[in-house]
Amino acid sequence: MSEQQYNYGMVGLGTMGCNLVLNMSDKGFSVAGYDKDPKKVDTLNGLDVHNNIEAFNDIHAFVQALQTPRTILLLVPAGPIVDAVINELKPLLQAEDIIIDCGNSHFTDTQTRIDALAKEGLHFMGLGVSGGETGARFGPSIMPGGDLKAYNRISSMLDAVAAKVNDEPCTAYMGKGAAGHYVKMVHNGIEYALMQLLAETYHILKVHGGLTNEELHDTFDSWNKGRLQSFLVEITAAVFTQPDEEGKGMLIDFIADTAHQKGTGAWMSQDAMRIQSPIPAIDAAVTQRILSSLKQQRVVAARFFNKENVVEAAPNKETLILDVEAALYTSFIITYAQGLAMLQQASTTYKYETDIAVVASIWRGGCIIRAALLKEITEAFRKDDKLANLMLAEEFSEQVKTGSIALRRVLQKGLQYAIPMPGFSACLNYYDSYFSEWLPANLIQAQRDFFGAHTYERTDKEGTFHTNWNQTIY
Template sequence: MKNTIGLYGLGVMGASLAKNMLNKGERVALYNYTDDLTTQFMEQFPHEHADPYTDLSSFVQSLEKPRKIFLMVTAGDVTTSVIDSLFPLLDEGDIIMDGGNANFIDSNERYQTLREHGIHFIGVGVSGGEEGALHGPSLMPSGDKAAYAKVSPILEKIAAQVNGEPCCTYIGKEGAGHYVKMVHNGIEYADMQLITETYQFLRYVVHLSPDEIANIFEAWNETELNSYLLKITTHILRHKDEETGKPIVDIIMDRAGQKGTGKWTSMNALDLGIPSTTISEAVFVRFLSALKKERMIAKDVLQGPIKEEIQQKETAIQHAKEALLFGRVIVYTQGFMQYKVASETYGWDLQLDHIAKVFRGGCIIQSDLLHPIRDAYRKNPALTNLLLDDYFKCLANDHQASMRAFLMDGIASGVSLPTYSAAMAFYDGYRAERSGAELIQAQRDYFGAHTYERVDREGVFHTKW
């Protein structure tokens, strides 16, 4: 029998996806550029439907037509090289799926190039890490809809399932799937930073231990704040370093890395004119964290406030909880604003309720808030902003006072809360009748004769200052 799908790339994510496919009944041809990972996979997971190859041509020929090949290799030049090596071995109608963290612009180009030769390219955003890949990730495929129909039985089978629905759906044309994954990662950056700033507040303003904060986060995770990131943060805060017995968070260097998707999201937001301020701030905070040596000097020469003890700790904790919910709403609001404008700009026809549905399970940003987000866009596909939906409008109105109190306590204590501050500024800016931009326009007209509009009549005007 021919294999139903080929998986190229047996690193951590590729191996987990291969196991997932095999466990779901697929016959999987396996190939890796180096033979060692193929051998290792078969030793660790000897499955009757796993068919390993060390020769690329034999790997391709083992697949039923139209051939379906799923790539799990490093994004960028490596992916290009792999596609180039596969191309001469494929026939018209065959399908290449790229599950790497590719830039959507690269996916657009690959889609168009392969299409000219009759080969289908499907960019598949994959979220969930190693565990998600093994047990059911969130999948965001895009490309030819007819080609997706041929691979959807496999993809929807291996995806996470929520209430009997797969966390996988056709996203749109070209590289739309990788775009959706990119902004997913931007939302992930911001949500991680919000949780981190909440931890900073509870630890250094309210003066709670990591174990005490873990208990609070665990309780919060039983409420509307339920999310994968809050859950794993609870486990992290309870974990002790084996050598010292100290909380592991006190041993880990406070210097955050990144792989670029958050930066790509911010750059794209600037290109589209979208105020994705919380995502951009989360990226900048990682840059700031990298300045460890400078920060160690600055702490001894730059003054902060005289810290006062929080008198009402339970009130402060409650404010922190409501601030986290408020902040998360703003992060999702900005992310989905970016999806909406990108869809219109690139002609992708993104279905925002489908995107929210895909994120409900398997992915890193899965949270209970995604259910009302899906409902909001199902109810009104033309919704311009989540804050204008009845549910989210009430939620924001109910919690904005706690957000302000949380920020005032944190800033007064000298704790940096950049992503929360950006969320609050966005909210107040969005609801402002007068934004202050009138002064900016006057300044631009003064030094550059850039003109301005008036509030009392139509037209474009210039003042002789």
């Protein structure tokens, strides 16, 4: 049995768990680790440079080595494994101990666990972590939610290990219940959409613009020095100069054109439908990943497409690049607008009490969607905490209006030359719909009442109405 009593415990010593332990150790916190894999236990023990880490493969010894009341973080795969770990820990814990799930669990699972463990006197928190392996080691963006009393016990540790922007930690309380995991889900959904927009940008610049990998690198690299500065633009530029290890050229040209997903984007789309919050850019990104996976079908279908009907004119590269930059920047704004509007709606629906300005501020560093744009987004929501949609903020309304002109030109090129651009299209359609005083939904109301007596509302008086429509067509 260990003689030292450790500040925190970590269950799951894979790369993410191990790196987060080392980060905590660097900041002066003592950490006990637990994993069933002896190799992972030995690896972490071998990395204890500050003499404040000890790893165990005996869960009883691990729990007994922790200061009480205990705080135990979990970095294990989402789903049944989380419940299995909780059930293994529960008999060894006591009232006021905290269990923190740092994985990508579905927010409904997190809420269920919060409610169940509260009945046993235990605190459970969902904590989103973004930044990948490097972020976990040197400073991620951290999104904790749950009971405020439990959060206050760990806030100083989270502040210490999180990324910093202007000396401000990229972590803060996200709200009640499962707010932490909900915010992380929204983060990941926005990430899906931004990546899809970047892929479409690559597509039109490569196929229509004829840009080489070197030119693509230079273009994205220059954009990353301007208003599009962001982690995703930065790594996109780097991708185009990565040589293939087999010496065949650039690696990008030998990667299969099929993308995969772990579910968080789809979860966001599903809950957006439930709470009735429109997020077409995220929906399009999820759909396009699924479409990309239909590779064999696409290869067969491509034989039926007569490309001779698509006559391309030689592009003006400089003009195209300028238009695409404006379209991408505008679509980035519209994507953040959709995600944050959904988060506002969810906060109301689920009573999270999430502060959108705080969310935007902690995404400025450490996370995958960090971008210079988030500084302005934070300021917009700090000015008006009841801002219904980011596109209405004075910082962005004129930019989106002006940028939508370039976005239309880029989409016209895509349509003309058969280049699919569902992400850009979804952003423009969202913009056009949101700023339309009139939409043709009156026809939908009429149709529903016609075939199903679902009633309709009128423009000239209050109430709901039903009409006995001309049924002679039946």
